[in-house]
Amino acid sequence: MLVSRVLPDPPRLDALASSETISLFLDFDGTLVDLAERPDAISVAEGLHTRLEKLSDRLGGRLALVSGRAVPDLDRHIGQPKVARAGSHGLAMTMADGGPIGPEPAALAPDVVRLFRDFAASRKLLLEEKPHGLALHFRMAPLLEDEAADFARNLANEHGLEIKTGKSVVELVARGANKGAAVHAFMQLSPFAGSRPIFVGDDMTDEDGFSAAAGIGGFGVLVGERHPTAAAYRLADPAAVHEWLGL
Structure with missing residues (x-):
């Protein structure tokens, strides 16, 4: 449910991870990197590829990037990290080893x-x-x-x-492109199954991810300002996201 209210900071990630089994689903543009005037003009922090892999290891592999970008475009900017990825708003999905989840979706006519x-x-x-x-x-x-x-x-x-x-x-x-659907699909698979999902994102398309996470007992974290939202917590900007993630 979308609500308008002042959102608190999320609980510390290390405290969450030490007390329960969690999965992290992270948007990319506006969440891990600042927005730019053109999609190809973003600035990616040096070493982000390696730091995401280390974060995934800390979580037992329960980390996925869920982006509006196509998976090949995402990989072009951050390499091909050994983390699960969903591109095109969840239409195309891969596990951490690069293996596809489901059939390749069709291109537009x-x-x-x-x-x-x-x-x-x-x-x-x-x-x-x-x-x-x-x-x-x-x-x-x-x-x-x-x-x-x-x-x-x-x-x-x-x-x-x-x-x-x-x-x-x-x-x-x-039809069917939905970041929430991607969360549900990942949560049916090992190592995500049975964990508590947390979705972090900044844009309207991330609201589906927030709602999906909340529906499975987790929560969403909004990056920036927007009201109303289905998120339960808020971080100010990508720099705050990096700090919260320990990247």
Whole structure:
């Protein structure tokens, strides 16, 4: 349930991990790295790859990155850490050893891709093409937000797709793309099964992860400010996330 209230800091991670078996699900952009004007312009802290692997080891392998980025794009920025990963808002999932979970999802139809490309070019918007989705970024053209959202929504309705909205972005994805669904899928598998899930994220698409974690006895941690939210706790920014995680 989404609520508007002042959120406290989460309990210390080492205290949680020492008192119960927990799993961590971490968003990437806006959570582990600061947002940038372009998706390819983010700055990743040196050694993040190694520190995430060490954190996963501390948790017995119960760490997963759950991102709107495609898994190959995520790996391009942080290497290929030996942690579980869900990309494209949960459509594509891998275990820590790189083994896929479920079948490879289908790409969007060529006609949809063409229409999105044409719209982005005509409005001079940044189009991010992913294996399983298309994202229009309007951070540098905020006045086009409503037009971009309407275009994506109409196209989604016509082709049986869904849209995801975030910070200065609207994305077209296949039905079923849901970070909460990714949490539920991981929680059915070893080593996550039977643990208490904690989801950390900053954007609207992370609300599904917060709700999923809460529904299994865990909780969400919101990064930054947004109301209402299903998260139970809050951290100020990615730097605070790194400190809380001990990275």
